[in-house]
Amino acid sequence: MDRHEQLTNGLKKGAVVALSSAPFGVLFGAIAVDNGFSITEAALMSGLVYGGASQLVGIELFGHHVAAWIIVLSILAVNFRHILYSAALSTVIGRYPHAERWLAFFLLVDPQFAETVKREESGRAATFRWYFAMGAVVWVSWVMTTVIGAYFGRMIGDPKAYGIDVLMPVYFLGLTMGFRSRHNFFPVMLAGAVGSVVAFHFIGSPWHISVGAVLGILVAVILPPPKAHEEPDVSDMEKEAM
Template sequence: MSFSEPITTSGQIRNGLKKGFVIVLSSAPFGILFGAIAIDNGFSMAEAALMSAFVFGGASQLVGIELFGHHVAAWMIVLSVLAVNFRHVLYSAAVSPIFGRFPLLKRCLSFFLLTDPQFAETEKREEQTPVTFAWYIAMGGVVWIGWVGNTIVGALFGSLIGDPKAIGIDVLLPVYFLGLVMGFRKRHNFLPVLVAGAVGSVVAYWVVGSPWHISVGAALGIVVAAILPPPGASDHDVKDPALETEAA
C-alpha cells in the first residue's frame, strides 16, 4: 500500500482541488448542454441554476428536463429520474464504511456530493490512503461549483451550440461513463460483471426502453458479482494435505 500522497490537511485540500478541477473540465460539456436544454424547455437561467445546485445529478437532470419539455406526467418524471439514479444506492452502500468515519452533518454533505466521478476517485484514493473529509469536500465543492457555473454558461450561450448531434456532443456522456468504468478494470471479476451489465442494459433498452435499461443492467451486474467467488476464494478452497491425512 502506497502512502505517497500528502498527509497534511493543506496537502489533502490541494489534492482534492486538483482532482475536482479535472472533473469540472471533463464534465463542462454536460453542464453547458443541460443549461442550453433547460432554456429551450422554458426554464429561466435562475431555475436551471437552482436545479443544478439542488438536484446535482447530471444524467438525471438531462432526462428530467427532456421529459418536462414533453409535458410528461410528474410521477413518470420522478420514476424516470429514480431509474437513472438507482446506481447511487449502490455507490452509497460502497462508500458507507468511508463516510462512517465522518460526523453526521459531514456525512450528509458527503452523500449529497456523491456523483459518479466523486465515487470513482474516492474508491481509488481509499486504496492508497484513508479518505479524509478535507480531501473529499475540496474535490466535491469544486465539482459542485463548476457544475452550477457551467449550467449558467449554457443557459446564457447555449443557443450558439445548435444541434448537439451535429457536432457529436450527444456521445460525450456515454464515452465519459465508459472512462469511469474502465478505471476499475483491475478489480476482481471486472470483465464478467462488465459484460453482464452491458448485455443486460442493451437487451433492456430494446425491451423496456430508456431509462429503465440503466437499472436493469446495474441489477444484472450486481447479481453476477454476487454469484462469482470473491477475491482469494480459490485459495481457501485448496485443502491442506496434512489436514486430510490427520482426518484419515
C-alpha cells in the same frame, strides 16, 4: 498527509473532474433552455438536483409534458446506482461526523465515488477535508457551466446536431474503465452492458440503466470471490495520485 496536503490534493482532483465534465454542464444548460427553462431555473436544477444523467432525463421528459410522477420515477431509476455508491462508501462516510455525512452524500456523484474508492484502495484515507475540497470544486463548476450553456444555448441550436450528446456516455465509459484491474471486472461489466442494451429495446429508457445495474450485481454475487492471497492491483491508482 497533513491537512494542507489533503486540501490541495482534493482541489486538484476536483479541478480535473471539473474540466472533463464541463461539456456536460454546458450541454445540460443548452438543453434546459431549449425545453423552456430560464437560466435561473437551469442553474437551480443543477445546484439542487446535482445529477448530470438524471437531469438530462428529467429535462427531456419535462419538455414532452410528461406527468410529474413519471419524471420523478425516471430520475429515481437513473440514480439507482447512487444507492450502491453510498453502500460501498459506508465505511468511509461513516467516519465523518453526522452533519458532514449528509453533505458527503449530496456530493456523491460518479467521479466523487470513483476517486474516493481509488484513494482508499491506494492506502490513503479519504478524509472529509479531501472529500469536500474535491466535491465543492466539481459542484461549483457544474452550476457555472450550466449557466454558460443556458446563456449561449440559443446560439448552439440543437446540441445533438453537433454530436455533443455522445460526450456523457464516453465520459462514463472512462470512469468505468478506471476499475478494469478489479476482480471479475470484465464479466460484471459485460453483464451490465448486455442487460442494459436488451432492456433498452424491450422496456425503454431510463429503466434500462437500473436493469443493467441489477444484472451486473447478480453476476458479481454469483462469481467466485478473489482468493485470500490475491492483492488488489492499485498500481494505476498510485500513478494517478503522483
